Amino acid sequence: MDWDKLRIFHAVADAGSLTHAGDTLHLSQSAVSRQIRALEESLNTTLFHRHARGLILTEQGELLFDATKSMNKRLDAAAARIKDSEEEVFGELRVTTTTGFGTMWLAPRLPKLYEKYPDLKIDLMLEERVLDLPMREADVAIRMKEPSQADLIRKRLMSVRxxxxxxxxxxxxxxxxxxxxxxxxxxxxxxxxxxxxxxxxxxxxxxxxxxxxxxxxxxxxxxxxxxxxxxxxxxxxxxxxxxxxxxxxxxxxxxxxxxEVPVFLAYPEELRQSKRISAFRDFVQDEIFAHRRKLREATQSDEGAD
Structure with a gap:
């Protein structure tokens, strides 16, 4: 299949509109429409149901869209690894964790990370749903249980009660x-x-x-x-x-x-060499070490007062 046609198909399926996809791709609506028709002819199938409110994927279109989504995520991973070959830590890092840990522990500490790496762009996704790291729904996760997905590097950070x-x-x-x-x-x-x-x-x-x-x-x-x-x-x-x-x-x-509730940090094996991942992992570990030290000091102070 023609890669360029697949790229245009993915944009149309994602936007649900020839016009919106054309705006994203900087192509005219007619050019986008011609590419979609050519792709449908090459596959001998219909990929979209067309109606007044936009486009809806057919069953065959859904199958192809699943494939192009997977391709895009793999390409994003490759791009991230290429960018991470540079010496500086920069670019987007998508972090997922629970709402509680993200809002009450992680977010208040992020200014220290930005101070050290001002060109880092963190997309913090707070939800209880476990995102698929190998499929690049996120780059790194902090979860309240050991991840079960394959091909992940995982490290136990601490325990919570x-x-x-x-x-x-x-x-x-x-x-x-x-x-x-x-x-x-x-x-x-x-x-x-x-x-x-x-x-x-x-x-x-x-x-x-x-x-x-x-x-x-x-x-x-x-x-x-x-x-x-x-x-x-x-x-x-x-x-x-x-x-x-x-x-x-x-x-x-x-x-x-x-x-005890174990807290794990995990990221895909393919991002092992990522400097952004390493910077974030080291930052979280340093903050947890400091957190543990303050808790020990507080406990010793309370015992001394007693």
Missing amino acids: MRLYASREYIEKNGMINDVEDIANHRLICQSPNSTQVSAGATLVQHLMTYDVHSLFTVNNYFGVLQGVVNNLGVGVLPDYLVEDFPHMVRILPDLQSG
Whole structure:
């Protein structure tokens, strides 16, 4: 098949319009239309259903579009590797992680990375869905479990536990909780049961609910839970990596916590030599080392005060 015709077909399928594809490709609508007709004739099939609102792929068109999407991602990977042969760290880096970790831990630390590599362009994709790294839906991922996809380089960064926290203002107003049975007299803030979350957090919430909690506020991500806690709404189930950045929060029932949740960084094997990946990986590892050190210092300080 003609590569140029496939490139034009992909643009039309992606845009759903001959006109919009022509604008992207800097071609006239008639030129784009001729190329699509020629491709259909060479394949002896119809690739688009044409109607007043635009174009819809036929079943055969969908098959070809899947192939061109895969080709584009492979070409993007090749382009990234070529660019990364330069000495400087620059260009786009697509990072995917969970909404909670991305908003509450990673994003606040990114200014340090930009300060070191000002020409880096980070596209941070926050969602619970696991993106396909080998198919280049993202370049690098930080996930709350070990990735199962093949052909990935993966590194365990740290472990997280879900714990109970409240604001100092809330404790001053409502009193410290010294026994788990007392949770029934407070508003519990947690992720909603039907939202995607780590099983360790869900298990801890299920345990707390056995104590007949009367008032409940649920959110579909931990950033929302955090907002409830810092605004004195109640007692929240939150990951322990927040302690460093929100020192005004008070841990409730220190003996109560979830099991360990492993945090992994992963990227495709084909990007092993990428300088952008290496720069991001080293940055995250350095920040986690600093995070652990501050937590140890804080723990030793609390023990000394006792």
